[in-house]
Amino acid sequence: xxxxxxxxxxxxxxxxxxxxxxxxxxxxxxxxxxxxxxxxxxxxxxxxxxxxxxxxxxxxxxxxxxxxxxxxxxxxxxxxxxxxxxxxxxxxxxxxxxxxxxxxxxxxxxxxxxxxxxxxxxxxxxxxxxxxxxxxxxxxxxxxxxxxxxxxxxxxxxxxxxxxxxxxxxxxxxxxxxxxxxxxxxxxxxxxxxxxxxxxxxxxxxxxxxxxxxxxxxxxxxxxxxxxxxxxxxxxxxxxxxxxxxxxxxxx
Numbered sequence: 001x002x003x004x005x006x007x008x009x010x011x012x013x014x015x016x017x018x019x020x021x022x023x024x025x026x027x028x029x030x031x032x033x034x035x036x037x038x039x040x041x042x043x044x045x046x047x048x049x050x051x052x053x054x055x056x057x058x059x060x061x062x063x064x065x066x067x068x069x070x071x072x073x074x075x076x077x078x079x080x081x082x083x084x085x086x087x088x089x090x091x092x093x094x095x096x097x098x099x100x101x102x103x104x105x106x107x108x109x110x111x112x113x114x115x116x117x118x119x120x121x122x123x124x125x126x127x128x129x130x131x132x133x134x135x136x137x138x139x140x141x142x143x144x145x146x147x148x149x150x151x152x153x154x155x156x157x158x159x160x161x162x163x164x165x166x167x168x169x170x171x172x173x174x175x176x177x178x179x180x181x182x183x184x185x186x187x188x189x190x191x192x193x194x195x196x197x198x199x200x201x202x203x204x205x206x207x208x209x210x211x212x213x214x215x216x217x218x219x220x221x222x223x224x225x226x227x228x229x230x231x232x233x234x235x236x237x238x239x240x241x242x243x244x245x246x247x248x249x250x251x252x
Contacts, residue, residue, distance in 0.1 A: 016031055016032070016033075016034070016053060016061070017032045017033065017034045017035075017036075017037055017094060017095065017100075018030065018031065018032070018061055018094075018095040019032055019037055019088055019089060019092040019093065019094050019095070020092055020093050020095055021087075021088045021091055021092035021093065023075040023076060024074060024075040025075075026059065026067075026071060026074075026075050027059070028057055028058065028059065028067055028071075028075070028084075028088055028092075029057075029058040029059070029060065029061045030052060030057065030058070030061075030085060030088050030089065030092070031052065031053040031054050031056075031058065031061045032051050032052055032053060032089075033050070033051060033052075033053055034100065036050060036051040037051060037089065037094050038094070039051075040089060041089070041090070048085070051089070052085070055081075055085070056081070057072065057081060057084055057085060057088070059071065072084060101147065104147055105145070105147045108145055108146075108147050108151060109145040110131075111151040112145050112151045112154050112155045112158065113131045113134050113135050113138070113145075114131060115151060115152065115155035116134050116138075116155050116158055116159055116162070117129060117130070117131045117134050118173075118243060119155070119159060119172060119173055119217075119242075119243050120134075120159060120162070120163075120170050120171065120172060120173060121170070121171060121172075121173045122168075122169050122170065122171075123169055123170070123171040124169055126173075126244075128173070129168065129170070133168065134162075137162060137167045137168050137170075138158060138162070140167050141158075141161055141162070141165060141167060143158050143161060159172060172216060172217050172218065172243075173217075173243035173244055174198060174199075174214040174215060174216065174217070174243075174244050175214065175215050175216070175217045175220060175239060175241065175242055175243065175244070176201070176212070176213070176214055176239075176240040176241040176244050177197075177212070177213060177214075177215055177220075177223075177237055177238060177239055177240060178210065178211070178212045178237070178238045178240055179193065179209070179210070179211040179212075179213075179227065179235065179236070179237055179238075180208060180209065180210050180211075180235060180236045180237075180238070181208065181209045181227075181231055181234065181235030181236070182208055182209070182231075182234060182235075183205050183206075183207070183208050183209045185231060185234065185235075186208075186209035186231075186235070187209075188230075189230035189231070190209070192226065192230065193223070193226060193227055193230065194211075196215060196219045196222060196223045196226065197211070197213040197214070197215050197223075198213070198214050198215055198216060199213055199214045200212075200213040201213050201214065212240070214244060217242070217243075220239075223237065224237050
């Protein structure tokens with residue numbers, strides 16, 4: 001096996017992110033710049049020179065052990081380094097250091113809290129809570145924010161628990177929507193549609209039926225499907241505001 005021409009054949013792991021992939025009986029590694037792997041995977045970064053610290057495939061980066069052509073051939077069926085690097089970058093596991101993991105978790109935690117605060121209100125005042133109160137309520141519920149789940153999924157799950165337990169008075173902020181349909185046809189099914197609308201803001205029958213109102217976000221899919229079925233696909237629903245809240249925060 002080849003060795004990197006470095007003092008003591010070592011690579012200083014400061015500011016290095018490893019991407020590991022097991023293929024056959026061997027484990028292969030790439031030495032990458034921190035944060036660049038995710039940029040490459042998301043398409044933000046396209047220059048491999050900005051991703052790879054060293055354009056080589058390793059068996060062990062910290063020991064400087066470069067994979068030989070025999071290693072690559074037996075595991076990948078090829079010695080095409082560029083092609084194999086792309087495969088490892090795409091399918092390999094990104095190794096995250098403890099500090100980097102903690103920083104990501106803190107960022108994830110803040111994102112989830114902010115998403116909850118932006119989607120919920122005190123039902124008595126229709127105003128949002130400060131993130132500190134949301135955070136305290138989640139703590140009382142024993143909700144833990146995970147680093148390996150999407151913020152949106154975790155926020156929606158947490159909202160369900162908050163609304164169900166009512167540790168603080170809380171509800172999903174209403175969604176503002178506009179319904180549009182042929183006026184003559186709409187008269188046949190209006191009542192069943194309006195049953196899912198919490199409050200009608202405006203309704204017009206002049207040329208076509210146009211109704212603006214507020215709904216519980218949890219009813220959006222049911223309303224959309226009902227409108228589609230009743231109108232045979234000839235009516236439309238438009239989201240004007242995903243979360244309607246009044247200005248100013250409410251405090252406890």
